[in-house]
Amino acid sequence: MSKITCVRTIRLPERPKLIWVEVETNEGLIGLGETFRGAATVEAAIHELVAPGLIGRDSRQIEAIALELTTPYVGYHSASAEIRAASAIDIALWDLKGQRHGIPIYEAMGGACRDRIRVYNTCAGYEFNTQQGARREINARDCAQGPYDDQLAFERDPASLAISLVEEGYTAMKIWPFDRFARQQGANSITLAEVEQGVEAFKRIREAVGNRIEVMCELHSLxxxxxxxxxxxxxxxxxxxxxxxxxxxxxxxxALADLRQRTRVPVCASETLGGAVAYRDLLNAGSLDYLMLDLVWCGGFTEGRKIAALAQAYNKPLAPHDCTGPVALFAGLQLALHAPTAVLQEVVRASLSTWYGDLVTHLPEIEKGFALAPQRAGLGTALRPEIKQRTDAVVRETSR
Known part of the structure; x- marks a missing residue:
């Protein structure tokens, strides 16, 4: 038996939205998971609701554990704190499975459909999603924080940004020039002048690089x-x-199906959803063209592979999300390599070139606009040992 002996959570002050989970077993293995947003709330959920029931369990019983964790009496709707906690635990259990057998997770799930996956750069820059509270907003006083301050770049010089990405081998990018006009969640109006300002970025990108790059528009559920x-x-x-x-x-x-029927622009949905049932309902209604999921929000690999199966059944392309943390990126990549209809994996080049590498032992290898299949067992990375030793790290354990 691969008995769970300890569940550990780790948080860092400068990454207040992120929390990592380590699940240890009596084999001497440590599985790594991660989730994002409400880190302290998720920490409480893990140690008060989840971990006490995991200690002594067989870590190989992933499906049974996932069923228990993703059908709580309360909290199972979209990406609640309970489901974010379950997602982190599930990812750690799959990491253990891969390590135990000496294979990557995509092989543990049934093997890879490809040896690489095309990536797109989300132009988030260095601080878009790093601090607690609202996302970064660009103002006139902002200066570039480095060569990959891509959010500032798409606001001020989208043509040069597109050229830079093409020169590095990227064939797809994502921007959100309309966000600044949404004065409230569920904004119900945008003027023609504002629409023209937002569209200008896409116009300038097309003028600069033509059809050499795909461009996605993020509207952030606003x-x-x-x-x-x-x-x-x-x-x-x-x-x-x-x-x-x-x-x-x-x-x-x-509402989403009605929107899709009235525009020629393909609709992508949605990193915000939790669980296969929500995706089933969108697919049944004809609401989407691309299916996006985030494994640290939707229930981990166990639920994610079921969502991927739905995408395959409905002949819809799959695109894992990551604008949050390095474990989420590795998890999405593992699924993207395995899932038959996967077409793209999201990356943030600013994060890859800076703080992701400060946290984990390995990063995905990006080559000519593609992420290559990791060859290491499990996720393919681990939390750097020094992270837990930091004096400012918030480390909490539940053990036998």
């Missing part, structure tokens, strides 16, 4: 249906690859 439709229709001439999360309620299958 809009109601009428405003989102106006934005989508304005983007149609620029051959946008997809519009992502256009509505403030991405579990509203009917």
């Amino acid at each position: 809009w109601d249906s009428t405003a989102a439709l106006r934005i989508c229709q304005a983007l149609e001439p620029y051959d946008v690859y997809w519009v992502e999360d256009p509505l403030c309620k991405m579990d509203d299958a009917q």
Whole structure:
């Protein structure tokens, strides 16, 4: 038996949204998981609701444990704290499985459908999602924090940004120039002048690099249906690859289907959803063209592979999300290599070139716009040992 002996959580002050989970077994193995947002809340959920029932369990019983953790009496709707906790634990259990057998997780799930996956750069820069609270907003006083301050770049010089990405081998990029016009969640209006300002970035990218790069538009679930439709229709001439999360309620299958029927821009949905049932409902309603999931929010690999199976059954391309942390990136990559309909893996080159490498022992290898299949067992990376030794690290353990 591979008995669970300790569940450990680790948080760092400068990454207040991130939490890592280590699951130790009596074999001497340590599995790594991660989740994002509400880190202290997730920590409480893990140690109060999850870990006491895991100590002494056989870590090989992944499906049984996932069933218990993703069907709590309360908390199972979208990516709740309970489901984020379950996601981190599940990823750690799959990491253990791969390590135990000496194979990557994509092989443990049944093998790879490809030896590499195309990546796209989300132009988040260095600080978009790193601090607690609201995302970074660009103002006139902001200066570039480094060569990959891509959020500043798409606001001020999208043409040069696109050229830079093409020169590095990227064939796809994602930007969000409409966010600044959403004055509230579920914004119900955007003026023609604002639409024209937002569209200008796509126009300048096309003028600079033509069709050498795909461009996605992220709408961050900020809009109601009428405003989102106006934005989508304005983007149609620029051959946008997809519009992502256009509505403030991405579990509203009917509203999303109605939007999709009224625009030629493909719809991508949604990193915000938790569990296969939510995706089933969108697919049944004809609400999406691309299926996006985040393994640290939707229930981990156990639920994620079921969502990938739905994408395959409905002939929909799959695109794992990561704009959050290095473990989420490795998890998405492992699924993207395995899932038959996967087409893209999200990366943030600013994160890859800086703080991701400060946290974990290995990073994915990116070559000519593709992420190569990791060859190491399990996830393919581990938390750097010195992270837990830091005096400011918040480390909490539940053990036998």
